[in-house]
Amino acid sequence: MNKLKTKGNNPGHDEEKNTTVNRRLFLRSAGLATSMGTIILSACNDDDPDPMIPGTGDTVDLGSGDIGVLNYAYALEQLEAAFYTQVIATPYAGMTDAEKTILTDIRDHEIIHRDFFKTALGSKAIKGLTPNFSTIDFTKRDAVLGAAKLFEDTGVAAYNGAGRLIKDTGYLLLAGKIVSVEARHAAVIRDLINPKSADFAGDDVVNADGFDKAVPPADILAAVKAYVKDSVTGANVGK
Amino acid sequence: MDIFKIIDEFQKIDGDAAGRLEHASRRFFMNRVSRKLAAAAVPVAFATIVNKAYAQSAKAIDVLNYALTLEYLEDEFYKAGNAAANLIPASDKAIFTQIGKHETAHVAFLVKALGAKAIAKPSFDFTYKGNFGTVFTDYKTFVTVSSALEDTGVRAYKGQAGELIADPQILEYALQVHSVEARHAAVARRLAATVTGNAAMKGWITLNQGAVAPIYAGEQNTTQGGVDIKGLASKSDAAVTEAFDEPLTMEQVLAIAGPFIKA
Numbered sequence: 001m002n003k004l005k006t007k008g009n010n011p012g013h014d015e016e017k018n019t020t021v022n023r024r025l026f027l028r029s030a031g032l033a034t035s036m037g038t039i040i041l042s043a044c045n046d047d048d049p050d051p052m053i054p055g056t057g058d059t060v061d062l063g064s065g066d067i068g069v070l071n072y073a074y075a076l077e078q079l080e081a082a083f084y085t086q087v088i089a090t091p092y093a094g095m096t097d098a099e100k101t102i103l104t105d106i107r108d109h110e111i112i113h114r115d116f117f118k119t120a121l122g123s124k125a126i127k128g129l130t131p132n133f134s135t136i137d138f139t140k141r142d143a144v145l146g147a148a149k150l151f152e153d154t155g156v157a158a159y160n161g162a163g164r165l166i167k168d169t170g171y172l173l174l175a176g177k178i179v180s181v182e183a184r185h186a187a188v189i190r191d192l193i194n195p196k197s198a199d200f201a202g203d204d205v206v207n208a209d210g211f212d213k214a215v216p217p218a219d220i221l222a223a224v225k226a227y228v229k230d231s232v233t234g235a236n237v238g239k
Numbered sequence: 240m241d242i243f244k245i246i247d248e249f250q251k252i253d254g255d256a257a258g259r260l261e262h263a264s265r266r267f268f269m270n271r272v273s274r275k276l277a278a279a280a281v282p283v284a285f286a287t288i289v290n291k292a293y294a295q296s297a298k299a300i301d302v303l304n305y306a307l308t309l310e311y312l313e314d315e316f317y318k319a320g321n322a323a324a325n326l327i328p329a330s331d332k333a334i335f336t337q338i339g340k341h342e343t344a345h346v347a348f349l350v351k352a353l354g355a356k357a358i359a360k361p362s363f364d365f366t367y368k369g370n371f372g373t374v375f376t377d378y379k380t381f382v383t384v385s386s387a388l389e390d391t392g393v394r395a396y397k398g399q400a401g402e403l404i405a406d407p408q409i410l411e412y413a414l415q416v417h418s419v420e421a422r423h424a425a426v427a428r429r430l431a432a433t434v435t436g437n438a439a440m441k442g443w444i445t446l447n448q449g450a451v452a453p454i455y456a457g458e459q460n461t462t463q464g465g466v467d468i469k470g471l472a473s474k475s476d477a478a479v480t481e482a483f484d485e486p487l488t489m490e491q492v493l494a495i496a497g498p499f500i501k502a
Contacts, residue, residue: 105441108474109482115472116482120464160414169401172410173486174464176397176417180484181443183421188442191426196330198337201422210344211415212422 057229060126062217064236066171069162071126072217072237073175074117076158079227080151081110082131087148092141099192106148106185113178130229145193152186153205153213154223155179160214165238183212295352299406302399304358305489306413307349309395311360312499313388314342319365320385323375331430338385338423345416352412362501370498379434386431387451389424390444391487391495394454396420398486421484443481453495457485 062071084107091100118125137143159179166172187200206212215223217234225232295303317339320326327335350357365374365384373380396417403410425442431450432440439448449455459480461469468479487495 102442105443105478105481108472108478109443111472112468112474112479112482116463116466116468119466119468119471156418160411160418163400163414164407164411167404169404170464172400172404173397176400176414177463177483177485179414179418180393180397180421180424181482183418184425184442184484187422187425188429191429196334198333200334200426201337201341201419206341206419206422208344209348210341210419211348211412212418214411214415 057130057231058127059231059233060129062126062232062234062237063124064239066166066168066238067121067124068234068237068239069166069175070117070121070171071124072162072234073159073178074114074121074125075129075228075232076155076220076224077110077114077117078129079131079224080155081107081114083133083136083147083151083227084110086133086138087144090138092139092144094141102188102192103148106189109181109185113181129232132227132229135226145189148189149186149193152182152189154215154220155182156186156205157213157215158217158220160212161216161220162238163214165217167238295409296406298402299409300353300356302402302413303349303353303409304356305399305492306396306416307346307353307358308361308500309392309492309496310342310345310349312363312496313392314339314346315360315363316365316384316388317342319375320381326375326378326381328378334426334430335385338389338427341419341423345419348412363499364501365499368498382427382431382434383450386424386427387449387454389420389427390449391454391492392420393417393424393484394487395489395492397484398488398492400486441481444484445477446480451495453491456491457487460485 060075062068062075084103087103088100088107095103133147136147156179159175159182163172163175163179166175186205190199190202191197193199201212217237221232221234317335321332321335321339366372367374367384371380371384374384375381396413400410400413400417403413428440428444429442432438439445444455444458447455447457447459449458459476460483461467461476461479463483469476471479
């Protein structure tokens with residue numbers, strides 16, 4: 001995730017920067033189109049006080065304090081779980097048995113993480129988000145593993161960056177128990193992409209001090225925006 | 240105002256002030272000092288750095304020295320392994336070169352961060368009192384010890400996170416190192432699975448399975464955050480335990496690492 005703002009890590013490649021810019025531009029116009037659609041719809045439908053177009057998403061506020069951090073983690077785990085569920089439901093061409101075992105394991109871990117947060121948060125949990133994976137070609141190995149790498153590296157950076165916002169040591173430990181599993185996923189996915197290379201902990205994610213990335217929630221939410229139909233806001237996470 | 244004279248004075252009291260100064264705020268200094276910003280800004284900058292250096296609580300210093308002990312151990316281990324002739328096959332060199340690079344960086348970072356408070360490097364016995372006699376001659380042994388050290392490292396850092404909650408910046412550093420150790424552990428475990436022909440060994444830890452029992456003690460835990468999650472989402476115990484890594488206390492880690500340390 002080179003495009004994320006980090007402390008002292010390598011800057012992104014220009015090509016990736018361009019992709020980011022294009023995506024942002026695209027998102028801006030897509031967002032504009034959606035809100036205009038909503039306005040038109042609400043103008044036409046005076047009887048409905050809360051007009052909602054199915055599948056276009058809602059605004060979801062993660063909340064504040066430690067609950068906000070847990071909901072933030074829950075949101076990311078929802079995305080990961082949905083992604084791998086799709087990966088296993090529609091395997092890419094040429095998926096080997098070994099790859100299928102790994103991706104099924106990861107799917108199960110992410111579902112467990114997701115359901116754990118949902119259970120732990122109870123009535124304070126945010127709703128189920130609607131993912132948007134329309135930009136991912138699930139039939140192609142490169143596309144799927146590339147997206148998996150992005151999700152896992154983002155997950156690691158997100159948990160690392162959120163740790164300092166947590167006030168309860170019990171929650172901090174929980175985050176720690178999960179982030180190392182996400183890091184294991186990231187390393188294995190990277191090893192599938194470039195076997196037996198330095199990529200599992202490549203210089204693009206681990207800086208010269210030997211540190212993985214730590215990225216604050218606002219930057220992570222901006223980076224995953226393209227993959228969620230709902231608009232997720234986390235302005236008070238950890239506050 | 241001569242900033243360098245002040246640093247010299249300060250150095251007399253605190254032996255590693257310059258080192259920490261450089262580390263804590265190289266960028267800050269580059270921006271402010273080398274650009275010859277107004278002299279008035281300099282005392283402010285200096286005060287920030289001194290406060291930063293002394294913001295470490297006694298607890299944080301203990302934790303950092305504990306981490307440093309483990310990083311010294313890992314660094315020495317990979318230095319010896321990477322230097323040994325006919326040990327690591329050419330196909331796997333890139334992996335262990337990268338791991339070694341990170342462990343060297345972790346040592347350098349911690350030594351700098353601790354300054355005068357950094358403990359000295361112990362001398363190590365990688366045969367583990369003769370139990371791993373072939374550690375630098377037999378690849379199978381080397382990879383097994385590597386995966387054991389990395390998994391211990393992950394559990395050790397995790398066990399200390401709560402102790403750093405009052406030092407958010409140090410906590411974040413620790414987390415950033417912790418996840419790198421987990422990346423190392425995952426690939427070392429996959430290599431170990433291949434060379435030992437143990438297909439059940441994966442990048443993640445299933446139940447409490449592992450080559451060295453004390454390193455995996457408690458990994459089979461299925462209670463998280465006070466919630467029994469056995470059977471969560473209809474998943475197996477194996478999957479539930481793989482989804483969470485468990486901490487080790489400092490005492491548990493020192494008991495595991497102790498036989499590696501000669502003096």
